[in-house]
Amino acid sequence: METITTIAELRARLAPLRLAGKSIGLVPTMGYLHVGHMELVSRARASSDIVVVSLFVNPLQFGANEDLAKYPRNLERDQAMLVEGGVDFLFAPGVTDMYPRPMEAVVDVPTIGNELEGSVRPGHFAGVATVVTKLFNIVQPDRAFFGEKDFQQLQLIRRMVADLAQPVEVIGVPTVREADGLACSSRNVYLTPEERAAAVIVPKALDEASRLIAEGVNDVGALELAITEFIDTEPLAKPEVVAIRDPETLRIVSEIGEKPVLLLLFVRFGSTKLLDNRVIDPKLANFSKVA
Numbered sequence: 001m002e003t004i005t006t007i008a009e010l011r012a013r014l015a016p017l018r019l020a021g022k023s024i025g026l027v028p029t030m031g032y033l034h035v036g037h038m039e040l041v042s043r044a045r046a047s048s049d050i051v052v053v054s055l056f057v058n059p060l061q062f063g064a065n066e067d068l069a070k071y072p073r074n075l076e077r078d079q080a081m082l083v084e085g086g087v088d089f090l091f092a093p094g095v096t097d098m099y100p101r102p103m104e105a106v107v108d109v110p111t112i113g114n115e116l117e118g119s120v121r122p123g124h125f126a127g128v129a130t131v132v133t134k135l136f137n138i139v140q141p142d143r144a145f146f147g148e149k150d151f152q153q154l155q156l157i158r159r160m161v162a163d164l165a166q167p168v169e170v171i172g173v174p175t176v177r178e179a180d181g182l183a184c185s186s187r188n189v190y191l192t193p194e195e196r197a198a199a200v201i202v203p204k205a206l207d208e209a210s211r212l213i214a215e216g217v218n219d220v221g222a223l224e225l226a227i228t229e230f231i232d233t234e235p236l237a238k239p240e241v242v243a244i245r246d247p248e249t250l251r252i253v254s255e256i257g258e259k260p261v262l263l264l265l266f267v268r269f270g271s272t273k274l275l276d277n278r279v280i281d282p283k284l285a286n287f288s289k290v291a
Contacts, residue, residue, distance in 0.1 A: 001087050025052070026144045062127070227242050238267065
């Protein structure tokens with residue numbers, strides 16, 4: 001595996017491979033990798049001739065009071081994992097490589113990016129869309145792989161690619177979970193032992209929503225309230241977003257009918273925010289628990 005830190009060098013290495021007809025798969029990350037990231041790498045490896053993983057903690061998607069400075073970083077650890085995963089190129093630029101001067105041009109998808117997580121993190125998704133577009137321009141991948149845990153991000157990128165006719169196939173990869181059902185996330189390392197034990201309320205809330213829908217609950221407001229109250233039974237958990245939405249558009253749905261619905265959760269434990277979600281099909285009488 002080659003580790004490359006500049007845009008020019010990566011383009012120079014990829015250009016002859018692309019001309020030779022090699023397909024390129026991109027896995028964008030912010031590093032501090034876990035098994036969820038490695039599942040993205042595995043999917044990319046299985047369907048691409050060349051696999052590029054980007055590792056860049058993007059300041060554009062962090063707010064003024066967020067955790068940019070303390071975001072976990074361990075390049076040597078990440079490199080060892082990526083070598084084991086069969087990655088061809090690690091693109092690990094610095095901030096001055098990606099943003100040599102303040103950005104004037106930005107990409108935004110406000111219909112998706114300004115609500116739900118975006119409503120409590122203003123500008124976050126514009127930062128995501130901008131850096132992903134820049135990575136697409138640099139790498140020019142055939143396919144890019146994103147985890148479904150960050151479902152709003154995934155749908156935003158899909159809409160951006162469609163609207164801007166970006167020549168990239170966006171592949172969503174199912175959430176990888178720990179043994180007790182908690183979604184794998186780089187931010188899990190922030191949790192204290194007590195918060196980590198309490199965090200299982202999040203995947204349990206997904207099960208509770210599936211159970212209630214299977215029992216016939218179809219009022220969106222009542223379901224959101226029930227799930228909020230369920231999460232509130234854990235004293236360390238503070239639900240910030242509990243929302244039932246259309247899985248494709250993320251628009252508000254008036255009621256739960258026969259079509260699948262998306263439950264999005266955004267729950268705080270101390271200073272750590274955890275995301276999770278599930279697409280629930282009301283026509284299925286039974287459901288699978290996450291753990």
